[in-house]
Amino acid sequence: MTRRRSNSNHNATRVRDSVAAALIDQQERHTMKIAVINFSGNVGKSTVARHLLAPRLDGAEVIAIESINSDDREKSGALRGAQFDELQEQMMMLNNVVVDVGASNVEDFISLMQRYDGSHEDFDRFVVPTVPVTKQQVDTIATLDELRDLGVPPERIRLLFNTVDTKSDLRKAFTRIFDHYERKGGFVLNSEAVIYENPIFEKIKPFDKSIIEIRDDPTDYVAWNAKAMEEGAPDSQRAYIRQMVALKRLANRAASELDAVFKMLVH
């Protein structure tokens, strides 16, 4: 009897320890399933998925909802149950995943999460980027309300201020959102979860690389530029090198800013 009890105590301790270890492991390795969502277009969902979230989650894939079963989509134009099934299956096979819910699919996506009871629990986070434009703030509030009504716990819903002007007052630029938060809550508003307006997002587009990849590119472009000048390299090559010098400098700073924002969103 005593022995059995001590065994079960021992087992309980082991289970508790392994759960704790898994949690620590999860935090350290950033095992996370994240949906990036907003009824509005142009708030930076794809940018956030691609440059902020996926590169900081071990082996994470970005699943763009638009891309699922595009053949069927062409026929219906709507996100259907079958595609949602496929998404859920894909998510169960992956440790880290970022789902970029295109604006045209958000409504369907939310009603499917309603239909498939509990499916929102597959997501550790709903990251909701927003920008100062009034229409986008109004849509952001609608998105936050929908997620709350779906039963998503407030701590899983993370607002992210995007394209913020460094000189602006955040409270003033996002008055509607702050007011809504104070009146109704239901999500996490962190005044430091901010991505500033940054030309890097435009400049990086032709490269098909994340900001982290550009930062970690070991090439010494400054030295290469000097060598290219010395050797009279073609203009196009020298222009490319100059572009990379500028991009890497922007990437260094932007990557560390994004590191800090990432921590705020996942912890």
Ligand SMILES: Nc1ncnc2c1ncn2[C@@H]1O[C@H](COP(=O)(O)OP(=O)(O)OP(=O)(O)O)[C@@H](O)[C@H]1O
């Ligand atoms: N912090 C930023 N600074 C400067 N430009 C940005 C920033 N964030 C996003 N952008 C730019 O804003 C535009 C819209 O961003 P993005 O495509 O990520 O939005 P989206 O929400 O995915 O839009 P859609 O709903 O159409 O898919 C892009 O050109 C992107 O480069």
Ligand SMILES: [Mg+2]
């Ligand atoms: Mg997009």
